Amino acid sequence: MFKNIIAPVQAWLLAQGRCVGCGTPLTKGKREKRKDGTEKVTCKCGRIFIFNPKTKKYRRALFEEV
Ligand SMILES: [Zn+2]
Numbered sequence: 001m002f003k004n005i006i007a008p009v010q011a012w013l014l015a016q017g018r019c020v021g022c023g024t025p026l027t028k029g030k031r032e033k034r035k036d037g038t039e040k041v042t043c044k045c046g047r048i049f050i051f052n053p054k055t056k057k058y059r060r061a062l063f064e065e066v
Pocket of ligand 1: 019020021022023024043044045046047
């Protein structure tokens, strides 16, 4: 039940380009270019996201991408 409340908030934060954990804009994160053209963004709180420059969208990094 708790998850159902959190998920839309996290989706909204990601849509704003902000970290789902601390709300910091991910433009301030540490960026690393990846082979597939996307960027790995590490937030100051340690959460890792993948930025796709084509869609200009962020998503949570998968376990194997970390
Ligand atoms: Zn964060």
